[in-house]
Amino acid sequence: MTNLRCSFFPTALDTHPHTWSGTWPALCRGFANDRMPAPHPADADPKRYLPAICGATFTPGSTRAGANVVSIQLASVDIDNGEETPDPSGRKHPSGRPMLLKRVINSPATIGLICDELLRRRIAGYAWETWSSTREWPRLRLVLPLNAPILPDLWGTCTEWILETTGLNRWRMALDLPVLRDTARLHFLPARRPGAPSVERREIPGDILEPPTSEELVLLEPPKTTLHPWQMNALALHGSTCHPTESGKAGWAKRFRASDGNPLDLRTLDAVRLLESINCRVGPGRPWGSGMKHRTSCPWFEEHSHQTNDDSGVLFKELGRWPAWHCSHSHHSHLGLADLMEAAGVLR
Ligand SMILES: [Zn+2]
Numbered sequence: 148m149t150n151l152r153c154s155f156f157p158t159a160l161d162t163h164p165h166t167w168s169g170t171w172p173a174l175c176r177g178f179a180n181d182r183m184p185a186p187h188p189a190d191a192d193p194k195r196y197l198p199a200i201c202g203a204t205f206t207p208g209s210t211r212a213g214a215n216v217v218s219i220q221l222a223s224v225d226i227d228n229g230e231e232t233p234d235p236s237g238r239k240h241p242s243g244r245p246m247l248l249k250r251v252i253n254s255p256a257t258i259g260l261i262c263d264e265l266l267r268r269r270i271a272g273y274a275w276e277t278w279s280s281t282r283e284w285p286r287l288r289l290v291l292p293l294n295a296p297i298l299p300d301l302w303g304t305c306t307e308w309i310l311e312t313t314g315l316n317r318w319r320m321a322l323d324l325p326v327l328r329d330t331a332r333l334h335f336l337p338a339r340r341p342g343a344p345s346v347e348r349r350e351i352p353g354d355i356l357e358p359p360t361s362e363e364l365v366l367l368e369p370p371k372t373t374l375h376p377w378q379m380n381a382l383a384l385h386g387s388t389c390h391p392t393e394s395g396k397a398g399w400a401k402r403f404r405a406s407d408g409n410p411l412d413l414r415t416l417d418a419v420r421l422l423e424s425i426n427c428r429v430g431p432g433r434p435w436g437s438g439m440k441h442r443t444s445c446p447w448f449e450e451h452s453h454q455t456n457d458d459s460g461v462l463f464k465e466l467g468r469w470p471a472w473h474c475s476h477s478h479h480s481h482l483g484l485a486d487l488m489e490a491a492g493v494l495r
Pocket of ligand 1: 445446447448451459474475476479
């Protein structure tokens with residue numbers, strides 16, 4: 148039987164992982180009870196005092212941080228059924244990006260729909276309604292065990308393999324993808340608000356997912372993120388996708404000038420310096436295809452849910468091509484190099 152490894156936290160305030168190892172049935176027994184928040188001050192958010200699980204194992208003695216993740220063996224899918232759309236009143240952030248409002252999507256995914264799909268595919272999982280779920284706006288968590296641990300660098304690609312294999316791609320718009328991709332993310336165990344009915348939960352019998360090997364995962368093509376119609380419009384307007392091109396001075400790049408007034412050749416643009424000039428963190432480069440890839444922060448992180456200032460940005464550099472940048476937060480998928488250059492101002 149598969150031996151699973153993951154981490155538990157007594158509350159969200161505790162950053163020291165308690166490593167757990169055991170079987171899937173043993174883990175499921177732990178999901179079967181409704182938890183209660185630990186004693187907390189009257190004015191505190193009770194949710195922060197709930198026990199939580201993380202699908203990752205961390206370097207011994209370290210704290211819960213992405214950099215300390217050794218491997219991941221549980222996928223926690225956050226089905227929050229929310230979407231962010233520009234405020235109809237047209238309010239804008241100081242950056243000029245539209246202010247976003249979160250609302251429930253049309254035809255939200257339900258625990259029945261998700262579990263029936265897994266059952267049909269004979270895939271083991273455990274689903275429950277989360278603390279903030281309501282009848283009008285159902286919010287679910289689905290835990291999927293893997294029969295082998297995944298290295299953090301391959302986790303993003305592995306999540307796409309999981310969504311494809313489980314059929315969850317059908318509800319892609321209902322999923323919080325950055326949460327799924329965040330290796331060090333905490334997920335609260337099933338918990339009931341005082342006075343609320345018992346948490347709805349389902350254990351789905353089936354086989355434990357068998358992920359591709361590391362060698363196979365590196366060869367998988369990461370799929371395109373689905374864009375909202377308004378993001379498609381923004382893309383058409385700004386042309387902010389970064390095409391490899393024969394000429395470094397083509398298209399939208401003509402709008403940008405170097406400090407000497409001459410057109411910029413984007414093939415030689417120092418994108419790391421560009422990002423740093425707008426106070427972005429740029430991580431060390433790692434080989435990617437024939438070029439390099441860097442994790443970066445996002446200059447517009449204040450627009451992320453919970454203002455998360457994470458390493459959601461990815462910069463790709465390849466010799467002789469324009470650099471490419473994107474933010475993995477779903478409502479930033481329309482932003483690219485052109486937006487960074489606009490934000491930097493000095494290059495205009
Ligand atoms: Zn962003």
